[in-house]
Amino acid sequence: MSVEQFRVDDKVAVVTGAASGIGRATAVVLSEAGARLVLADRDEYNLEQTLKMVDEAIAVPTDVSKQASVGKLIDEAVSHYGRVDVMANVAGIMDAGGPITSIDEAALDRILAVNLKGVFFGVQAALRVMGEQRSGSIINVASAAIDAAPAGLAGYSMTKAGVAILTRVAAAEGGPLGVRVNCVAPGFIVTPMTQRGARRDDGTVDDAKMQPLVDFMRKRSVLDKVGDPTDIANAILYLASDASQFMTGQTLRPNGGTAMPA
Template identity: 40%
Template sequence: MPLKNSVAVITGAGSGIGRSVSLKLSEKGMLVVLVDYDKKGGEETLHLVKENGGEGILIQADVSKGSDVERYVSKTIEEFGRIDVFFNNAGVLGIPSLLADYSEETFDRIIAVNLKGSFLGLKYVLKVMEEQQSGVIINTASTAGVQSTPFLGGYSASKHGVVGLTKTAAAEYGPKGIRINAICPGGVVTNMTKDMDMSDPVQNGPLGRPASPDEIANVVCFLVSDEASYMNGSIVTIDGGLTA
């Protein structure tokens, strides 16, 4: 699939990894549909896309609501007629806490955005891609989805769920010409992690530092390209060796 003039939908596009992926895919000639609950952040990303000569639109949406997800998918089809790439990325972290002290409200919100939001994105985008008989989906999981992560129980549970959704979807839709993989970043310097101590070399793994959003985005760009044409159902860690 040539990336130029293909259509990419990116959730969580208003900051961090989502913004970096949006810019890099746009630089490769893709038409980008930026989805974010934070309208201001989304507008900033869209401005950067256009400033760099790219083309795209912004759709404000809450990924945990089925009606919002259905709307951003239908608006994409109305505007561009297809979806070639879906970066199913939006997520929230929550305040670190022991499990017994985790509030039910916090747990519900994390599951709603990270897990239900990923499910809803798959549900509606897969229908479009199945009709096309083509497409690439990258889900954002986390190292918290493949190993224990003390004090982030809700987040870890949600990301383990994203890994499970990825493997299931890849098995179901690979025969239909759709590739589905997940990335598992370790620590990344973003707005979501700004209140966390990112300087602990032990928590950062052998490289001793967190990643930049661009370092994650580079892997996403590879996974959506034809160079990764035989990758399906892969759970790709990008963590500096943290889970090695």
Template identity: 40%
Template structure:
């Protein structure tokens, strides 16, 4: 059992039905937090139920301002306040060369991965300004920092998350709100497990650390950034990628 690093804290996590979001919810509850799982995937309801009285599921569409506002309102109504946002919801893209761009597909990725993060920041900060400040942790990606052929919308959205985070950090630095982001590398999630084994092997071969990351490893970075141990850290982007972007 982990030490109660986050005892008394209330945390909203989007994209919490599986993978990094689920691992983060489980870790933070273990560390003493009360957690609200916001996801459009009802599988997050089962995750919340398995965590007991310290977890709540709120069906959330991060592209809908009313839905995001309801997530934050439900959090405060149920647990009394809001201390931490983990804006983790995101989707991949169907890769293609830019001259074959599907504008609707582009817009959906941008709406969820970037605008959705901005909306979650907006409505979480409105609540934090009414309280004692808080911590924002936005989920970016290694593709915010390096290029990849035929990955346009996803890379653009995640690069946007990095600079959005910096702007938020500077805007609220003197109001008790810290904002940071994490750029995970390739992590062993349900999404990645659907790839052909040959492609997975090629991905692993490119990792300096020699393996895929695990969701709990990213969750531990979230836990640190949400904690008082990170009180001097704002506007940062932590590359939790096994050395991928150091090459």
């Protein structure tokens, strides 16, 4: 036993949502901890920017809402590196907002496709390869919304609750094969997703608009803090590493103490 167990030297890690926010921070932290990376996102321009921030990596443009696209992602990881040790399903969207009575079918279908089916496809493709290898760690990103039941976020919260239960079912199926499956449920993190409402037409963030939201979310934390993408990446690193070899089927909650379920 040593602190070296928190490193992921030479592990092959696939990260979806790697073009932005938490996914990008995850790629950087895993790279610093020694991983070889497969970066996936549908945003090809920003995926290339992340590629420049890490050491050994390939970028594979991917739409996680399409089963064939995720299958191709894992195939490319295996053909390039010969194996997949870590699958971080980070990609997600925060759409279909507003009261339940206002949500139309197309918006609901979109968020189910990316946040729920997208994670399912990632778990499925990774489990196939990791099951044959008899080892691997899958990490799914849910949200503090699974504990909070926030009004106006029915679609998003449903998908994240689905990710949490999928994690536990996949852990039950993966355990006998030597595959661990865990979930991270972040609290409020400042990323392009949460900055969306404060973005100007030219893409810059209007701080005067953003600050009230940050202050509101900060006050909900017993630490009087909002999170940074690296706070979540560090939790993902732990679950990716052998330091967490006795953890499976669990949800970690880096959320500043906004919710403390037993």
